[in-house]
Amino acid sequence: MKYIDEYRDEVLTRGLLDEIRRTATRPWTLMEVCGGQTHSLLRSGLDQLLPPEIELVHGPGCPVCVTPLELIDKAIALASRPEVIFVSYGDMLRVPGSERDLFSVKAAGGNVRVVYSPLDSLKIARENPDKTVVFFGIGFETTAPANAMAVVQAKAQGIENFAMLVSHVTVPAAICALLESPDVRVNGFLAAGHVCTVMGYWEYEPLVEKYHVPIVVTGFEPVDIARGVLMCVKQLEEGRAEVENAYARAVRREGNRPAQAVINDVFEPCDRPWRGIGVIPRSGYRFRDAYRDFDAELRFPEVQTIATKESSLCLSGLVLQGLKKPNQCPAFGKECTPQTPLGATMVSSEGACAAYYRYGRLAEVQTPNPQIQTGQAG
Amino acid sequence: MCLGIPGRVIELYQVNGMKMGKVDFGGVVKEACLAYLPDLKVGDYTIIHVGFGISQLDEEEAQQTLALLREMDMLAGELDAP
Numbered sequence: 001m002k003y004i005d006e007y008r009d010e011v012l013t014r015g016l017l018d019e020i021r022r023t024a025t026r027p028w029t030l031m032e033v034c035g036g037q038t039h040s041l042l043r044s045g046l047d048q049l050l051p052p053e054i055e056l057v058h059g060p061g062c063p064v065c066v067t068p069l070e071l072i073d074k075a076i077a078l079a080s081r082p083e084v085i086f087v088s089y090g091d092m093l094r095v096p097g098s099e100r101d102l103f104s105v106k107a108a109g110g111n112v113r114v115v116y117s118p119l120d121s122l123k124i125a126r127e128n129p130d131k132t133v134v135f136f137g138i139g140f141e142t143t144a145p146a147n148a149m150a151v152v153q154a155k156a157q158g159i160e161n162f163a164m165l166v167s168h169v170t171v172p173a174a175i176c177a178l179l180e181s182p183d184v185r186v187n188g189f190l191a192a193g194h195v196c197t198v199m200g201y202w203e204y205e206p207l208v209e210k211y212h213v214p215i216v217v218t219g220f221e222p223v224d225i226a227r228g229v230l231m232c233v234k235q236l237e238e239g240r241a242e243v244e245n246a247y248a249r250a251v252r253r254e255g256n257r258p259a260q261a262v263i264n265d266v267f268e269p270c271d272r273p274w275r276g277i278g279v280i281p282r283s284g285y286r287f288r289d290a291y292r293d294f295d296a297e298l299r300f301p302e303v304q305t306i307a308t309k310e311s312s313l314c315l316s317g318l319v320l321q322g323l324k325k326p327n328q329c330p331a332f333g334k335e336c337t338p339q340t341p342l343g344a345t346m347v348s349s350e351g352a353c354a355a356y357y358r359y360g361r362l363a364e365v366q367t368p369n370p371q372i373q374t375g376q377a378g
Numbered sequence: 379m380c381l382g383i384p385g386r387v388i389e390l391y392q393v394n395g396m397k398m399g400k401v402d403f404g405g406v407v408k409e410a411c412l413a414y415l416p417d418l419k420v421g422d423y424t425i426i427h428v429g430f431g432i433s434q435l436d437e438e439e440a441q442q443t444l445a446l447l448r449e450m451d452m453l454a455g456e457l458d459a460p
Contacts, residue, residue: 002384002423003423006440006444011451012444012448012451015450018454035379036381061380062379063379089428091379116428117411117429117430118429119411120429139379139428140379140380142432143379143427143428145414145432146411157394194380194381194382195380197382197433198432227447248436249436249443256414256432259414259432
């Protein structure tokens, strides 16, 4: 398919890997921010083909993984109410709450539905005027325009039996928190390409100045990721720290202005807790006053009192900050598998633990003569 | 979650005052909201995420990048040649 196949080209990827090998003279640790990039990296085997100087650690860019346990418990409480139809993206159904997940609410007779687009939840609301449709509005800046549009349309069309449980998080604040953390040793970042299609990359320019780390906007196919790594390593070797764009076919500096306008109309920045990491100041969105009628937590105030502490068994917080690799967790592949997940990083299709399990990075060993896998995701 | 799939716009229309369209993903056709891409025309390529077009793909940029990479590959081949 156009715009995919040419970026899975093995010859081009190998050429970029050779150039990375020629460029890197000492060890560098890079973080790919987005969980989609982590999966692509492992699926293609690029992680095993990079020269030993380059280490990629996996970032917090998986909204399913960083959604706090408390919000999952609130979702489960809402979904269990007989007057509610709870609507979600599919990824959230198997994320364990403190006692059960949304899937088990559905199995027990709860009205839980999965949609592809948030606009589908408005259709469900129109067809079920006697129920309240609650949509689980999670995601990064990539998803915010879609969720915001659903609320704008609900207001415009007078759909009153629609509400949203909002758990939106934003990338630049998370990168800042990682850079401020004394434990985190990341020399450069591969910024999440699809977040940047919406927000652009001007927000990162003050960060590279303040922290003197290169940030390279990077796509998702093997050629894109190898190119992002190369551009980042070149900057580091030359002592530069700039924002560069390795995904220019999709990302412009200013981003998607009409999408930003609707996000800003519906949401305002707020502090948000990140699962496994803690509260990061101004790292998410909540409804502005004009749209507060659609806030599920105000519509059902009883859920506001739900407060849940996270389990101490799961290392996902350290994994999400790039401090541990999934296969360094004692529970990985034993107590914790995609069938019996202890944490969200093992549940989500984009979680680093799920990626390590799925692509067989079960221990810290290198496979001899790994090949670039250029096929479609299975 | 932030998965975005490139597709080609094959039809444009309005629903509830919103720009919508049919997008072809290598043979699979789905409806998408294209309100965030006011300049998008039939035949253009866009990245679709949860049923919304979030970016128009820039053919010229794409060709330039690929040409640059192929050139780099050829240069490296010459360097490696005995």
